[in-house]
Amino acid sequence: MSEFHAKLYEARGLRTVAALQKNGFDALYVQTAAIAAEKVLEFVVSGAKVGFGGSYTIKSMNIQELAAKKGAIILDHNAPGLGAEKKMDILRAQLTSDVFISSANAVTMDGMLLCVDGNGNRVAAMSFGPKKNVVVAGLNKIVANLDEAYERLKAYASPLNNIRFQKPNPCVTQGYCADCALPTRICRAYLELRRKPGLSDYTVIIVGEELGF
Ligand code: SF4
Numbered sequence: 472m473s474e475f476h477a478k479l480y481e482a483r484g485l486r487t488v489a490a491l492q493k494n495g496f497d498a499l500y501v502q503t504a505a506i507a508a509e510k511v512l513e514f515v516v517s518g519a520k521v522g523f524g525g526s527y528t529i530k531s532m533n534i535q536e537l538a539a540k541k542g543a544i545i546l547d548h549n550a551p552g553l554g555a556e557k558k559m560d561i562l563r564a565q566l567t568s569d570v571f572i573s574s575a576n577a578v579t580m581d582g583m584l585l586c587v588d589g590n591g592n593r594v595a596a597m598s599f600g601p602k603k604n605v606v607v608a609g610l611n612k613i614v615a616n617l618d619e620a621y622e623r624l625k626a627y628a629s630p631l632n633n634i635r636f637q638k639p640n641p642c643v644t645q646g647y648c649a650d651c652a653l654p655t656r657i658c659r660a661y662l663e664l665r666r667k668p669g670l671s672d673y674t675v676i677i678v679g680e681e682l683g684f
Contacts, residue, residue: 508537511607526607531683566592567601571603576624578675625648
């Protein structure tokens with residue numbers, strides 16, 4: 472990243488953090504994913520039940536493994552070898568976890584978060600339930616406003632997640648959302664957080680690097 476990009480991204484990150492704070496979120500800007508991981512792990516204590524929303528950002532930061540090392544009880548619905556019933560049990564347990572760690576699909580410079588899920592587990596936990604929500608987003612997810620956030624979903628986040636999960640949906644071959652009506656559609660439950668949900672404790676960490684999609 473050039474020094475010019477770094478300066479622009481930091482300005483954008485700080486502006487977004489200020490807007491998030493104005494909208495009731497605890498929010499901070501850090502320069503690197505490594506610092507962000509340290510901040511996230513400050514909320515994880517031994518014996519805490521920690522849920523994960525299935526985020527590629529969080530996976531790339533190795534937070535699940537680091538939380539397990541701290542003695543947390545990991546609620547991972549994507550753990551290998553889980554049967555359907557056990558997976559549902561874990562998804563439900565995440566809703567009452569001590570800490571729920573996820574990313575958003577877009578964060579706006581006016582301080583809002585936009586997410587879309589196939590099953591709705593992440594957006595449910597991001598609305599209400601866990602004692603603490605921690606959201607980490609790289610600068611590639613920052614957009615001007617909700618219109619741009621929905622555009623980001625259609626152009627990048629959703630097609631890339633379809634590629635990641637090897638879905639046979641048209642966005643994979645067309646490179647852009649076709650608003651499909653297929654049973655394999657992964658874009659089903661949309662959540663706009665225009666302000667911090669009233670009863671939730673939230674920290675949003677904006678990172679000065681590209682993370683996830
Ligand atoms: S609605 Fe369908 S085509 Fe559009 S991004 Fe989602 S899965 Fe792909």
